[in-house]
Amino acid sequence: MPRSRPTLIDVARAAGVSRSTASRAINGQPSVAPDVRARVLQAVAALGYHPDSAARALASGRVDVIDLVVVEQDLATFGANPFYGRVTAGLLAALDGTGVQMRLHVTPARTASRVLDDVAQSGSLGTLLVNVPAALARRFHRRYRRVVSLGRFAPTVPYSESDNARGAALAVRHLASAGRRTIAFIDGPPWNPCAGQRHAGYLGTMAEAGLRPMWTHGNFRRQGGYDGTLRLLQQRPDLDAIVAACDMTATGAIQALVATGRRVPDDVAVVGFDDSVLAALTTPPLTSVRQPVEEMTTLAVRDLLQGRVHDGWHQSFPTSLTVRASSRPT
Numbered sequence: 001m002p003r004s005r006p007t008l009i010d011v012a013r014a015a016g017v018s019r020s021t022a023s024r025a026i027n028g029q030p031s032v033a034p035d036v037r038a039r040v041l042q043a044v045a046a047l048g049y050h051p052d053s054a055a056r057a058l059a060s061g062r063v064d065v066i067d068l069v070v071v072e073q074d075l076a077t078f079g080a081n082p083f084y085g086r087v088t089a090g091l092l093a094a095l096d097g098t099g100v101q102m103r104l105h106v107t108p109a110r111t112a113s114r115v116l117d118d119v120a121q122s123g124s125l126g127t128l129l130v131n132v133p134a135a136l137a138r139r140f141h142r143r144y145r146r147v148v149s150l151g152r153f154a155p156t157v158p159y160s161e162s163d164n165a166r167g168a169a170l171a172v173r174h175l176a177s178a179g180r181r182t183i184a185f186i187d188g189p190p191w192n193p194c195a196g197q198r199h200a201g202y203l204g205t206m207a208e209a210g211l212r213p214m215w216t217h218g219n220f221r222r223q224g225g226y227d228g229t230l231r232l233l234q235q236r237p238d239l240d241a242i243v244a245a246c247d248m249t250a251t252g253a254i255q256a257l258v259a260t261g262r263r264v265p266d267d268v269a270v271v272g273f274d275d276s277v278l279a280a281l282t283t284p285p286l287t288s289v290r291q292p293v294e295e296m297t298t299l300a301v302r303d304l305l306q307g308r309v310h311d312g313w314h315q316s317f318p319t320s321l322t323v324r325a326s327s328r329p330t
Helices: 008-015 019-026 034-047 053-060 075-080 082-095 109-120 134-143 164-177 193-208 222-235 247-259 277-281 293-305
Strands: 065-071 101-107 126-130 147-150 159-162 183-186 214-216 241-244 269-274 287-290 314-317 320-322
Touching: 008 019, 008 034, 019 034, 065 082, 065 109, 065 293, 082 101, 082 126, 082 277, 082 293, 101 109, 109 134, 126 134, 126 293, 134 147, 147 293, 159 164, 159 293, 164 183, 164 193, 164 241, 164 269, 164 287, 164 320, 183 193, 183 222, 183 247, 214 222, 222 241, 222 247, 241 247, 247 269, 247 277, 269 277, 293 314
Parallel strands: 065 101, 065 126, 126 147, 147 159, 159 314, 183 214, 183 241, 241 269, 269 287
Antiparallel strands: 287 320
16 A cells, blocks of 8 residues: 655654644744754655645635745846846745645835835744845844845845856856956846845956956946946947946847947857846857856745744855857957
8 A cells, every 4th residue: 555645743753742733833923942952854755745735725714825026126027137037936846746836926125114014913834925025024134034035135144146146257257268268247136135145256256357447337227228338329339339237237238239230249249147038049149157046945935934034044056158149259
């Protein structure tokens, strides 16, 4: 006969606790002592227990959810940026077969505090934060422990991130090895730590190569890339390469270059960051730093569901460079 699926009672018995204590430990509730939580999680791993969320929902009359909170100024930007689609895809992959549902909150910064207060009172299984400013992320984490931020927005808040600095370094080295010498950088929002890490990687690698850095501010949007490129060309008409802080920004940069009579990559090479679906669809196809957004999200949400997220928890993922026509040597 096939082996029966372990139950919550089996986990409680193996850990030497009551069924209710085992449930609280698995769900990450703060009322459980650390040593008790550790015993329960060890029993979960040893038995191969997976909570049957659908059964819990039927029994309790409610559906378990994971909250995704995105700070973005408008829904149009949320829908247009493929980064958010990749986050959503990774989250849904983690929830597949669990019976847990995703609850999405897209909010501008001015209402983010109220949204987070509502989430903290909702009793969900966990929350994934995207673009939530540091002060709000810290306050939310103090109140509601089951939380992961995509990006190191606040050191005390559990986070999942890619190696942004190395990604930017890969972009600069690629361009420098192809003979590009006037390599500019279009930054992201100044409050975003991922943008800051990419900028730092650019500056450090330009110094290593003995090249003079030049940059302008952007905002992770197409228009920011377009406007930023025009500013750079005013400063240096002989510009021969651009590293953009994200693919959306890079598409705007290419549009501005074409509008001013520059050929890509003959006159100016362009490298983006994310390696999103936009990279393959851009004309010419865009060289881009790849970060594994779906994997970052999936593993973070799985750890939230399994009660493994704790103070000091973090994940870091490598970046790589996908070379396409926008930067190939001419």
